[in-house]
């Protein structure tokens with residue numbers, strides 16, 4: 001098998017050939033059809049997150065075909081198409097798992113972080129965390145972003161609240177381009193904030209239903225009910241607080257963000273709140289995939305051959321991608 005491997009943080013991934021692994025009890029071996037590149041992969045490669053395992057194969061938005069089943073696997077068959085998300089394992093017995101918050105598990109194993117992920121031709125995944133894929137869309141590249149960008153947007157949208165009619169989105173990348181369509185389909189108004197001067201991203205947002213699009217240095221034309229921040233820039237937190245109405249919510253959707261600068265308490269006062277979204281439960285992913293089944297989404301992707309994973313990461317880092325970058329083995 002081939003894999004793009006992170007041996008040292010902040011250095012390019014290296015192409016390696018390895019023998020094809022065998023699935024252990026409860027595991028599946030998949031032949032990877034496509035794997036999208038998430039901003040979390042960039043934070044891993046750039047050493048912005050602590051790295052518990054090196055070398056590691058990144059990638060946690062995997063669409064694959066079941067090739068081999070380990071002992072005791074039920075509910076999957078060879079030839080099935082499944083998705084592998086970020087949450088690759090949760091313990092099932094900590095207080096968070098018991099309460100249904102497996103996204104906050106005390107002993108999780110994340111795909112492409114604790115265990116090798118999908119920047120590869122093959123991957124081993126825990127069967128219980130693989131998601132059946134029955135979408136009308138058949139192009140694996142257009143399904144891959146629905147395994148993290150989509151459900152993280154979905155969970156963030158739930159955190160924004162059902163009353164969030166006027167919704168701000170800061171950072172219009174893979175997650176925002178999907179959640180904008182979900183929010184619009186739900187009858188909400190989307191206000192998209194991009195890097196200042198990024199007129200292409202603003203036009204992209206308007207094309208996907210945004211009522212307004214402008215730079216993150218601009219004021220929203222109306223007070224917002226809630227805002228979701230996908231860009232990893234802490235300076236957007238006070239900006240978003242200033243854009244939301246009394247009682248408005250600001251939700252941070254990323255795993256890493258630069259420091260949030262100090263700001264006057266009065267920007268938070270009047271019952272505004274700031275919260276974060278961490279990881280995903282399997283239920284989030286299933287809910288989102290059910291929504292995508294009923295409301296086909298336009299998934300914009302730029303595909304790269306697996307060996308060009310470093311170019312894809314560079315393009316994501318530089319903000320050159322409309323929608324999601326996807327690797328094809």
Ligand SMILES: [Zn+2]
Pocket residue numbers: 038039040041060086148149
């Ligand atoms: Zn992700």
Ligand SMILES: [Zn+2]
Pocket residue numbers: 090091092093094095096097098102104105106107108
């Ligand atoms: Zn747990």
